[in-house]
Every structure is written in structure tokens, then in C-alpha cells.
Amino acid sequence: MNNLERRSTFALSSIFALRMLGLFMIIPVFSVTGQTYQHATPALIGLAVGVYGLSQAILQIPFSLWADRYHRKTLIVIGLLLFAVGGAVAAMSDSIYGVIVGRAIAGAGAVSAVVMALLSDVTREEQRSKAMAIMGMSIGLSFTIAFSLGPWLTSLVGISGLFWVTCILGILAIFTLLLVPKTTRHHRNFQQGYLSQLKQVLKMQDLNRLHFSIFSLHLLLTAMFVYLPSQLIEFAGIPLSKHGMVYLPLLVASLFVAFPSIILAEKYRQMRGIFIAAIAAVVVGLAILSFGEYSKYILLVGLAFFFIAFNVMEALLPSWLSKSAPIQSKATAMGVNASAQFLGAFVGGTVGGQLLMLNNTELGWGILTAVAIVWLLISFGLKQPRYLSSMVLTLPEHISTAEWTAKLLTFRGVEEVVVMSDQNVAYIKLDKREIVETERQELTHLIGRDLAI
Structure with missing residues (x-):
């Protein structure tokens, strides 16, 4: 990567990391601290957590359609301002309804696809998987850090203070855009209305397989992190406060396998083969986790398989999408993909909660393994992407x-x-x-x- 690509990748990855850090810090504490708000009920507390993802899923596509017509940096600034305003509204609220409104506003800044589209603009085709890998790593690290940092910060500043922190993180993310150069895109202009452009993207079967892939990946990720903590406590004897110390080493170790795989996929044009292998690793990891009650080491091995596959997929999916999407509709395709991602997280959280009620760990992991097998079978229809x-x-x-x-x-x-x-x-x-x-x-x-x- 040249200096311009490194600088832009760092800046845009930081935007993702700062937003995700603010989002994830709330998750491990709000089910308890949310009870202190006026009118709080378990259902409304759950809505306060989930409404962010719902807003994201609904508004990713409109933002991405605009991003194919207007300046992407401007839309990112608007999205980050909404994220910051939503954090401030939630921080100033005494009622659970105010928190719900604030979280919905924060989620309305649905610019994940726009950020990825801008990253694809400022990186060369040959370097894009590396850039996407760095972005995927920043998301994974922010997830781990947030789950460790959230409870500690809440003990210092309270839940309102935590919402103020998310507001500040959103504002800081805006300033990182100064590191990204101003871009003007030129391509063969295909005049389309918004609806026609969206229909064109939705008719492309390979893109739909990639949308299903991101949906499945985040469904399994979210369900796993709803389902797994109780097993780490019960079978591995690891308290909740120490779980971040389990995830972080496994995440870092998985990068030593993930990065060579990504380079192999790009340099030798083996993206489809690596992609299918990563899904197979998800299947293997989930199958191993079904035996986690017998040994904590089995749990860790299953997690390692999943983390390796997750890092590979997080890098390859956006890169493949940018190769396969029509040039003039790149952001639109990424918007549909981002909507599928957030819907997957929403469904995964629901599924994970239902699996907890089964009181049968082998059956629960078996169901998730079956989902991964269906994903694998559907993905066999993917064709090798076009290489520019x-x-x-x-x-x-x-x-x-x-x-x-x-x-x-x-x-x-x-x-x-x-x-x-x-x-x-x-x-x-x-x-x-x-x-x-x-x-x-x-x-x-x-x-x-x-x-x-």
C-alpha cells in the first residue's frame, strides 16, 4: 500500500472503530443499568438496545443510493453528526423512551456502506483486500475493547456518562476524515432512477449470495455471543469480566492465519476458493463448540476456527462486493449488503436468546451449525469475481x-x-x-x- 492508501485506510477504519466502540460499550451493561430509567420494562430495554440496528438496516440503502450521486465525505459527516446527536439525546434522558429515541437517531446515521465505498475509491484494486482486512480488524478490536471497557467506564461515569462518551467518539470520528483526500469519481454515466438502480443491484445473483453471506455471518456472530458467555462461565470457569481477555488473544492469533489467506486470495486470484474454505471453517468451528461442555480447550479451539473465518470473511466480502457491483452502483450494492448485515445481527440476537431457553448446548450449536451448512451450500453458486x-x-x-x-x-x-x-x-x-x-x-x-x- 502507498502512503495515501495507508493514511486513508487508517482514517476510515478509525471511523468504523470509534462508532462501533460507542455502540458496543452499551451492550454488556444496559440490560442491568437500563432498569434505572423511568418507565423501563424488559421489552423496552431490549428495544432501546435493538432500535439502533433497526434504524441502520432501514437507512443503509437510502444513504448508499445518495452516495452514488453525491459526495461521500459529506454524507459521512451527516451520519456521524446524527450518531453524536443521538448519543447526546440518550445521555440527557431520564426516561427509557428518551433513550429509545436517542438510539434511533444515532442509528439513523447509517453510513457504513458509504465509508466502505469511499475506501474502495481511494485504494487500488490490488490493495483493497488488505485495506478491508485492516478495517475488519478494527471492528473486531473495537468489539473486544468495548466489552472490556464498558463495565469499567459505567462504574466511573454511569450510563448517562457512557452515552456522552459515544457522543464524543462520533465527533472525533468526523475529524479523522481530514486525513482522507478529496475524490472525484468519473465513470461511464448510466442514467437511472433510484428505484431502477436498486432493482439492478437486487437482480444480480452473485451479489445476492454475498448479501446472504454477510447476513449469515452476523447472524451466527451475534447468536454465538449471546449463547457463548454462559458456557465460558459454566464450563471454562471464566468470569464475565475476564471474557475480553479470552477474545483478544484469539482474535490477534487468528490474524496470523487470516492475513496470508487474504493475500493468497488476491494475489493468486483464489478468492472463491478461500471464501468457500472460510465458510467451511465456520461450520467446523461451530461443530467443535457443540462439544464445549466437555473441555474449555474444546471451546477455545472452536472459537479460534470461528475467529479465523470471521476475519477472512470480513476482509473478503467487501472486496468481492466492490469487484462484482456495477461501477455506478457500488455504494448501492454496499448499502444492501450493510442492511443484510444489521438484519443478520437482529435475527442472530433473537435466535441466540431462544437457544438459551433450550437448556441443551449440543442442540443449540447444532442448529447454528445447520445454518452455516445452508450458507455453505448456497455459496457454491458463486462465480470467481472479475479482477481489475x-x-x-x-x-x-x-x-x-x-x-x-x-x-x-x-x-x-x-x-x-x-x-x-x-x-x-x-x-x-x-x-x-x-x-x-x-x-x-x-x-x-x-x-x-x-x-x-
Whole structure:
């Protein structure tokens, strides 16, 4: 990765991490602390926790449709402001209804897909899986840190103080956008209405398989973390306050397997094979966990399989999605994917709660394993994604940028030109296999560099 990509990846990953840190810190404490609010009932406490995800699922698609037409950084700022305002509303509330409203407002800043789309703009195709891996790692680390930090912070500042912390984290995330260069995207313009654009994305079968994948992954993740803590306490003898110390080493260790897998998938164009193998690892991990009552080491091995697969999938899914989605509808496809992710988390939480009521650990893990097997079977229909190449070019001095990009897009195989005027560079994303020899020389002259096919 070049310096620009590293800086942008750090900034956009920080936005994800800061938002998720604020979100996750609430989860392990609110079922208890929420009882102190006026009019609180178990159902309303559950709604206060879940309404954030519901708002996210509903508004991801509208935000992503706008992101394919308007400046993505502007939409991210709006989303982060909503996140901060929602935190402030919840912090100032004495009633559970005020907390519900605040959480709904915070969730209305549904810009996860917009952040990922912007990351795909400022990274080359060959480096995207690495960037997505870093973003996935930031999410995993924020999850682990939040579950460890939330109870401690609540003991210091109370639940209202914790909501103020989420507000501050949202504001801090806005400032990290200053590290991301201003981008102007140029591609072949296909005029579509919002509904037509959404229909186009929903008709693509491979994209639908990827949406089902993110839905299944987060369903299983959420259900597992509802279902697993009681087993760590009962069978492994690990108190709740120490669970973060279990997750963090396993998460870090899994990266030593996940990163080479991601590099293999991208460099040797084995994305489909690695993807299928990761789902198989989820199946194996869940199957091992079904025997966790016999040994804490079995629990840890099952968790290790799951964490490895989770990190691989978190990196490959957005990268694959950006390769398969139509250029002009990239953010829209990511918005549908993000909605599927939050719906998966919502369903996973519900399923996990029902599994707890079974009082049969082997049956519970067996049900989750069956879900993973269905996911694996559906994913066999995926085709290898299209691989584009990227070139980093200095903007020309002898011709206007608009005229230069317009000429570039007349060549078959040139899919998109992302201009970062403040850096005086542009990324050209192209499929070299579609460029014929007669056009190669003309394109070489236009970009001022030899283009090898």
C-alpha cells in the first residue's frame, strides 16, 4: 500500500472503530443499568438496545443510493453528526423512551456502506483486500475493547456518562476524515432512477449470495455471543469480566492465519476458493463448540476456527462486493449488503436468546451449525469475481482533467477514474484483457506510461 492508501485506510477504519466502540460499550451493561430509567420494562430495554440496528438496516440503502450521486465525505459527516446527536439525546434522558429515541437517531446515521465505498475509491484494486482486512480488524478490536471497557467506564461515569462518551467518539470520528483526500469519481454515466438502480443491484445473483453471506455471518456472530458467555462461565470457569481477555488473544492469533489467506486470495486470484474454505471453517468451528461442555480447550479451539473465518470473511466480502457491483452502483450494492448485515445481527440476537431457553448446548450449536451448512451450500453458486488492475498516475498539465478523464473512459476496459486533485494524482481502474493492441498504444500515449497487456 502507498502512503495515501495507508493514511486513508487508517482514517476510515478509525471511523468504523470509534462508532462501533460507542455502540458496543452499551451492550454488556444496559440490560442491568437500563432498569434505572423511568418507565423501563424488559421489552423496552431490549428495544432501546435493538432500535439502533433497526434504524441502520432501514437507512443503509437510502444513504448508499445518495452516495452514488453525491459526495461521500459529506454524507459521512451527516451520519456521524446524527450518531453524536443521538448519543447526546440518550445521555440527557431520564426516561427509557428518551433513550429509545436517542438510539434511533444515532442509528439513523447509517453510513457504513458509504465509508466502505469511499475506501474502495481511494485504494487500488490490488490493495483493497488488505485495506478491508485492516478495517475488519478494527471492528473486531473495537468489539473486544468495548466489552472490556464498558463495565469499567459505567462504574466511573454511569450510563448517562457512557452515552456522552459515544457522543464524543462520533465527533472525533468526523475529524479523522481530514486525513482522507478529496475524490472525484468519473465513470461511464448510466442514467437511472433510484428505484431502477436498486432493482439492478437486487437482480444480480452473485451479489445476492454475498448479501446472504454477510447476513449469515452476523447472524451466527451475534447468536454465538449471546449463547457463548454462559458456557465460558459454566464450563471454562471464566468470569464475565475476564471474557475480553479470552477474545483478544484469539482474535490477534487468528490474524496470523487470516492475513496470508487474504493475500493468497488476491494475489493468486483464489478468492472463491478461500471464501468457500472460510465458510467451511465456520461450520467446523461451530461443530467443535457443540462439544464445549466437555473441555474449555474444546471451546477455545472452536472459537479460534470461528475467529479465523470471521476475519477472512470480513476482509473478503467487501472486496468481492466492490469487484462484482456495477461501477455506478457500488455504494448501492454496499448499502444492501450493510442492511443484510444489521438484519443478520437482529435475527442472530433473537435466535441466540431462544437457544438459551433450550437448556441443551449440543442442540443449540447444532442448529447454528445447520445454518452455516445452508450458507455453505448456497455459496457454491458463486462465480470467481472479475479482477481489475489499477494504475496511479500524476494528473496531466497539458490538458484539463475533465477532458483527460473523458478520453480515458472512451477506451474499452477502462472502468473508472478516481481523481484526487489535492494530491495531483488519479487512480485508473481497468480490465487489461479488454484492451486490444491497437488501443494500447493510444492509451499509453494518453497516460504517458507504457501499458503492458
